[in-house]
Amino acid sequence: MSQNHIRSALSTIVVIFTFLMALFTLPKEKSFLKEEEKEYAHFQPQPKNISFDGSHYSNSPSHRVLSHTRVIVEENNTKMSTLQVGAIDKFRSFSSNSSEHLSPSLQRSLQLETHPSQLMNSSSIRLSNYSAISASENVNIPVTVPNDLKRLRPMILDDFPSKFLPSYKNPCYIKYTTDKKLHCLPYFFLLGTPKSGTTDIWSKILAHPEIVAAIKEPHWWTRTSYPSAPLEVYEKRYMTNAIVKRTGTDIQKKQLTITGDGSASTFWDNMRWKEIYPEYDQKGPPYIMADVIHTVLPNAKLLVSFRDPTYRLYSDYIFFKPVGVTSPENFHDRVVTEINKFSTCLTNRSLEACAYCCKDQKVRLNIGLYSVYLRDWLKRYPRHQLMALKLEEWHARCTQLLPEIFQFLEVSSLSPIKIADICKKPSQNITSKKKWIGPMLNSTREILRDFYRPFVVRLASILNDDRFLWDYNDRQELQTEG
Structure with a gap:
């Protein structure tokens, strides 16, 4: 074997060794994120249009995640399909053959087990039956608090949770910006x-x-x-x-x-x-x-x-x-x-x-x-x-x-x-x-x-x-x- 081949083989070994070392030294997930919360921690849906009982809301960083209610997906102002949102933040089922009439991009968004953020970024959405949502479910609703209302309890209304953990029946959340612990409010x-x-x-x-x-x-x-x-x-x-x-x-x-x-x-x-x-x-x-x-x-x-x-x-x-x-x-x-x-x-x-x-x-x-x-x-x-x-x-x-x-x-x-x-x-x-x-x-x-x-x-x-x-x-x- 020539020296060039030997040098090439050694270089390859060094690269592989370096890659393996980097792989095994990657930082682990923070311990406070429990298994059922890991996916949710990174969920930042940005819907284009959402309507509750006919009222439309635009994008906002304040949101809660929808769960256990019917969602009507619309494209080009035409109702295309009705979906059922599952309990753990994923679309579990939707009406049969509903994706046949949708555009390819929206069809991809409706894959079973697709994360809701993909759907919410893909099309206009109408959320119906909002009143049926239970206390633990997290709704993607922009919250704008009137200034006069803030006067009543400013410290509460300047820092209340914008989302709750979807796997919890009680309204609970992780406060990532401070103690990174579980916080709960009354159901x-x-x-x-x-x-x-x-x-x-x-x-x-x-x-x-x-x-x-x-x-x-x-x-x-x-x-x-x-x-x-x-x-x-x-x-x-x-x-x-x-x-x-x-x-x-x-x-x-x-x-x-x-x-x-x-x-x-x-x-x-x-x-x-x-x-x-x-x-x-x-x-x-x-x-x-x-x-x-x-x-x-x-x-x-x-x-x-x-x-x-x-x-x-x-x-x-x-x-x-x-x-x-x-x-x-x-x-x-x-x-x-x-x-x-x-x-x-x-x-x-x-x-x-x-x-x-x-x-x-x-x-x-x-x-x-x-x-x-x-x-x-x-x-x-x-x-x-x-x-x-x-x-x-x-x-x-x-x-x-x-x-x-x-x-x-x-x-x-x-x-x-x-x-x-x-x-x-x-x-x-x-x-x-x-x-x-x-x-x-x-x-x-x-x-x-x-x-x-x-x-x-x-x-x-x-x-x-x-x-x-x-x-x-x-x-x-x-x-x-x-």
Whole structure:
């Protein structure tokens, strides 16, 4: 063998050796990226056009990944095919022979197991049935937050997650820019009012093995987050830690577990709005906490517990006032004072301004204005994402209602025996007998029923359910309500 051949062979060996060394010394994936998250970490779809129920959105860095909904692919403004988006960020199936009529480039994008970003870059897309997306699913929606809304909670709305992990049922994400750890937000909210059974409902919901929570009422959105608290504090203290503690290192269990926020005040408490929007003193708040929550969690599920507002107010008065101060007569005087104040407020302010304005009340009369608050929540959330409960039925029908709640939350069903065992547990947060001061005066009851009647009728009308009339009115009046 000539020297030239030897030198050539040695050079080849050196090149191969260098290549192998480089191959084995490549940096490994960061440990915090779990297998089910690796692909998602690099997903940056840039759709040309997306429409939800006919409304088009342009490209934006703020996006969430669509999952579990029907997608209609369009090319040259012509609907070409309907596809089904799978649970783990890939198109699992699409209508038979759908690709026959598409251009070659779009056909390539519709290959089974193709990454969604390829499809989204290839053509105009229309996303239909948006309202069916569940809380854990990640929708590619550009989020533009109005400046006035940002004033309500700037630290939340300047730094909320733009996407969630598609393999998690609960809205969770990895914060790659900071700690590179799992962060979770609530999948559902248990809303309502004080003394409406939320504590007992909450305790029985948490008996389900797939539902966890740190504490029932952090009151974070309406109170603790004001004036400027980062979302990260809430995530870690109340949501993420609860999931991690329950599931440990079990990834599959972690993906199926959900958590919630049981702060009843989230439904009605917006009392800081005058400090934030003083120019709206007479009109009422332009934005409320429901706007903030919907911006961050548009697919959250909402449970709302209601109680006859007259008896709710009396129970609230007894529970929150010290022993020795309360009496039926004292309650009557306070009720008359607050009704007069509310009537005066309505002479120069809107109903919303008066309902949301009350800080220093002798009794918390405004909390019973359920229809005002429910209407505002349903302006932000579709009706099918809200389940209304009636306290007076809860205790008597727990074994029927609890499975309905679990079905609404889309967790696994429990056996009738297990449900019965949960419902047998003693009711939580019942007003102490030591605080009981006797029944309400009949005159007070009639005053309150007259005051609350139009709001109760409106509530039943909004819910299209005359069970929420209690006995304030007959069915005929409900039918005449819009």
